[in-house]
Amino acid sequence: MRMPPIKPGDLSDEQRPLDEQARRIMDGQRVPFTSTDEDGALVGPFPALLRFPRLARPLLEWFTTLTGESVLPARVREVAILATGARYGAAYELYSHSRVASAVGLSSAVVAGLVAGQRPSGLTPEQEIAHDVAACLYAGGPLPGALYRAAVGCLGAAGTAELVFLIAQYTSISLVLNAYDVPLPADAE
Numbered sequence: 120m121r122m123p124p125i126k127p128g129d130l131s132d133e134q135r136p137l138d139e140q141a142r143r144i145m146d147g148q149r150v151p152f153t154s155t156d157e158d159g160a161l162v163g164p165f166p167a168l169l170r171f172p173r174l175a176r177p178l179l180e181w182f183t184t185l186t187g188e189s190v191l192p193a194r195v196r197e198v199a200i201l202a203t204g205a206r207y208g209a210a211y212e213l214y215s216h217s218r219v220a221s222a223v224g225l226s227s228a229v230v231a232g233l234v235a236g237q238r239p240s241g242l243t244p245e246q247e248i249a250h251d252v253a254a255c256l257y258a259g260g261p262l263p264g265a266l267y268r269a270a271v272g273c274l275g276a277a278g279t280a281e282l283v284f285l286i287a288q289y290t291s292i293s294l295v296l297n298a299y300d301v302p303l304p305a306d307a308e
Contacts, residue, residue: 125138151219151222203289
């Protein structure tokens with residue numbers, strides 16, 4: 120762990136509003152994973168983000184925008200997030216979003232396949248599109264026209280845009296988690 124959690128009492132005046140915003144996000148989503156340590160400090164990407172408020176503020180705002188006005192179904196979102204997390208081997212992202220994916224109704228076989236970096240069977244057409252767009256984008260290069268048209272046909276223009284921005288956001292989070300070697304909490308399987 121390169122950046123240990125910051126206890127709530129040790130937050131600076133600049134860090135405190137970001138900490139509060141992150142907690143509101145977590146509370147609003149009723150997260151089924153460990154997001155604080157025994158001292159009440161935020162864990163996961165938050166120790167690194169809190170240390171750099173100028174950089175974290177826009178990322179948290181982006182996150183709030185994508186989650187607050189989502190047009191994509193939760194299961195579709197989680198397929199894209201887990202496919203992206205698996206590509207980057209972001210352990211905390213895979214831990215946390217495996218639990219979210221299970222909580223929103225993705226089967227354990229689908230979750231396990233996504234975490235293993237596979238395109239599992241049993242995905243709906245919308246989930247297949249989410250997986251394929253994520254896989255194509257993190258491989259590099261432009262999104263092929265046929266896949267783009269399939270995404271727009273399946274998810275609509277707004278849903279496709281949200282999917283692309285969601286993949287970009289979770290790529291960013293994965294890179295932060297990996298750069299700061301964020302550990303898993305004790306309850307991770």
